[in-house]
Amino acid sequence: MENFIPTITVCLKSLCPNIFSSFLQNVPDYDVDHSETLLYYTRLLEDLGLHTESLSILDVNAKERAIVDKTSIMEIRGVSELSSFSILSQTGPL
16 A cells, blocks of 8 residues: 555656546536546545645636636635645744
């Protein structure tokens, strides 16, 4: 199990974005399934501690209106900012 998390992290950082972007080429506007897939992908990144990557993907897709659920956008953004704040507060003052 210890080697499993780094393997997932490497996949999400290097391989999966390329596969993900090539897989979803011609997606119609306001596609709920595509929106849910993007939200799931950002939550995976969030669970792995990749907060900046998760927020950047969330911001890009929210601006392009690929993510339909506005409540989930705000929820993920809030959790992400709270997580990054708690990480900063644990490291001490700058």
